[in-house]
Amino acid sequence: MKKKNLMVYMVFMVFVSVVAVISGFSQEDITTVQDSAFDIREIMRPSVPFLHDEHNEKAQIEECNVCHHTYNEGKKVEDESSEGMECSACHLTEKNDDPIELVRVYHLQCKGCHEQKNAGPVMCGECHVK
Numbered sequence: 025m026k027k028k029n030l031m032v033y034m035v036f037m038v039f040v041s042v043v044a045v046i047s048g049f050s051q052e053d054i055t056t057v058q059d060s061a062f063d064i065r066e067i068m069r070p071s072v073p074f075l076h077d078e079h080n081e082k083a084q085i086e087e088c089n090v091c092h093h094t095y096n097e098g099k100k101v102e103d104e105s106s107e108g109m110e111c112s113a114c115h116l117t118e119k120n121d122d123p124i125e126l127v128r129v130y131h132l133q134c135k136g137c138h139e140q141k142n143a144g145p146v147m148c149g150e151c152h153v154k
């Protein structure tokens with residue numbers, strides 16, 4: 025009888041920890057773009073509202089690596105992605121530590137697609153809303 029209770033308890037605890045992992049912070053919880061690279065600096069502009077999953081659904085973006093890309097010898101790798109890594113992990117390095125460069129690639133990716141698709145915000149104040 026005691027053994028059985030222990031089993032039930034253990035199964036329950038495994039269940040609890042699985043739920044905790046699954047419901048942990050993920051892209052669904054993202055409401056703004058807040059690259060930690062900008063944390064250490066004076067934030068000059070309010071962080072950009074970005075409801076990750078909702079945005080990508082509305083914009084009908086199927087592939088994660090449209091944004092979370094990886095490159096090999098200057099070429100984008102089609103079937104790989106880098107989600108879970110911040111953009112700054114690659115775009116702000118010891119070799120290239122200019123934050124302007126990081127800002128440039130964010131703008132290029134976000135605004136670039138909006139301009140191309142003629143949808144989504146392109147003005148400063150539309151993304152950096154107060």
Ligand code: HEC
Pocket residue numbers: 049050051054057058059076080085086087088089090091092107108109110111112
């Ligand atoms: C339109 C661009 C875009 C697309 C498409 C996209 N993401 Fe993201 N994602 C971002 C941005 C921007 C961030 C936040 C900035 C960062 O962490 O570098 C982010 C953050 C994340 C994070 C990190 C959450 C955390 O804890 O910091 C995960 C995980 C993630 N995305 C997964 C995905 C998956 C899975 C897909 C495909 C189903 C996807 N993303 C598609 C732009 C995108």
Ligand code: HEC
Pocket residue numbers: 091092093094095098106109110111112113114115128129130132133134
């Ligand atoms: C695993 C590393 C890695 C991650 C993570 C990554 N990138 Fe990149 N990205 C690269 C490499 C490598 C290149 C191509 C070489 C270059 O131009 O720096 C590139 C190129 C780009 C370009 C084209 C640059 C140009 O001058 O044409 C943009 C825009 C860009 N990345 C934006 C982003 C954004 C925004 C994120 C986060 C959502 C991101 N990248 C995440 C490695 C990465």
Ligand code: HEC
Pocket residue numbers: 057072073074075078079082083084085090091130133134135137138141143144145151
């Ligand atoms: C591959 C294309 C693409 C990329 C990359 C992209 N967007 Fe968008 N975005 C769209 C489209 C398309 C819309 C319009 C969706 C609609 O309402 O029909 C949009 C709409 C938006 C909106 C309006 C509100 C909303 O959620 O619909 C915001 C804010 C926004 N994008 C922010 C961003 C930010 C910040 C980034 C970069 C981290 C980004 N987008 C990258 C395609 C893109």
Ligand code: HEC
Pocket residue numbers: 057058059060062066067068069070071072127130131134135138145146147148149150151152
């Ligand atoms: C499509 C959305 C979009 C538009 C339009 C846009 N930005 Fe950004 N900008 C971003 C994102 C995303 C980041 C990265 C923010 C972060 O991680 O906190 C950023 C970062 C910045 C930063 C550095 C970080 C900070 O908070 O100070 C500056 C400065 C900036 N943008 C200025 C501008 C100016 C000026 C304009 C108009 C010419 C502009 N942006 C238009 C999306 C946009």
